[in-house]
Amino acid sequence: MNDAIRRTRRVxxxxxxxxxxxxxxxxxxxCSVAPGPLCGDCLRLLERRxxxxxxxxxxxxxWAAGPYSGVDRRxxxxxxxxxxxxxxxxxxxxxAAVYAVTGWSGPDTLLVPVPGxxxxxxxxxxxxxxxxxxxxxxxxxxxVARLLRYRRRARPQVGLGRDERLTNRRGAFVADPGAxxxxxxxxxxxxxxxxxxxxxxxxxxxxxxxxxxxxxxVGAVVLAERGWWDGGSPGAGP
Numbered sequence: 379m380n381d382a383i384r385r386t387r388r389v390x391x392x393x394x395x396x397x398x399x400x401x402x403x404x405x406x407x408x409c410s411v412a413p414g415p416l417c418g419d420c421l422r423l424l425e426r427r428x429x430x431x432x433x434x435x436x437x438x439x440x441w442a443a444g445p446y447s448g449v450d451r452r453x454x455x456x457x458x459x460x461x462x463x464x465x466x467x468x469x470x471x472x473x474a475a476v477y478a479v480t481g482w483s484g485p486d487t488l489l490v491p492v493p494g495x496x497x498x499x500x501x502x503x504x505x506x507x508x509x510x511x512x513x514x515x516x517x518x519x520x521x522v523a524r525l526l527r528y529r530r531r532a533r534p535q536v537g538l539g540r541d542e543r544l545t546n547r548r549g550a551f552v553a554d555p556g557a558x559x560x561x562x563x564x565x566x567x568x569x570x571x572x573x574x575x576x577x578x579x580x581x582x583x584x585x586x587x588x589x590x591x592x593x594x595x596v597g598a599v600v601l602a603e604r605g606w607w608d609g610g611s612p613g614a615g616p
Contacts, residue, residue, distance in 0.1 A: 407456035408449045415464035423449045428476040431603045434578025439597040443472040446602035470511020476599045486565045487520035492572040509571045525553045553591035570598035
């Protein structure tokens with residue numbers, strides 16, 4: 379499938395989503411009561427200051443917008459798995475707030491999304507959308523660079539323990555510096571973008587692949603961290 383067909387397909391999918399929302403208004407993704415995609419009260423519940431995540435082995439510094447629980451988790455799952463495409467705007471804005479706090483934003487920063495398991499033209503790549511909105515809300519402080527791809531097929535991480543996650547992700551990614559339009563020039567640095575930080579296996583593998591390709595990594599930004607915000611241990615949970 380060539381690029382023109384892929385672009386047309388993306389436009390048609392988004393148009394269909396907008397028309398569907400007009401014909402069948404969706405309730406708030408968090409409370410399921412007020413009009414959606416996210417009501418004012420629930421949006422305010424998501425407003426908290428970003429914080430640096432607990433260290434994970436092999437991970438660069440990671441900052442998160444909130445915990446992977448409660449309202450944060452419901453809204454993120456509605457976007458990732460429920461097809462609530464309109465949530466890309468508020469979630470991308472939250473990610474932009476994280477990006478701003480880190481001090482990593484700048485014209486030489488590459489926002490590198492963790493690749494999805496589906497083809498690029500499908501709506502199953504939510505992290506790409508989040509990175510794009512994050513950049514839009516950051517006044518162009520950097521650029522999105524899709525440098526990573528899967529070297530091999532990896533099992534989904536859901537349901538795996540920490541050691542299994544690390545093994546599953548090890549060697550899974552390869553980075554293509556040519557995706558930035560030429561050799562990586564001196565001064566460029568990468569910030570990995572993902573949706574959820576659990577054990578850190580995915581972010582660590584992404585950072586490893588980028589560094590092996592000669593791209594310096596300063597850190598990562600995510601929407602949610604599992605375990606630490608609500609008193610649990612880093613990476614706790616399934």
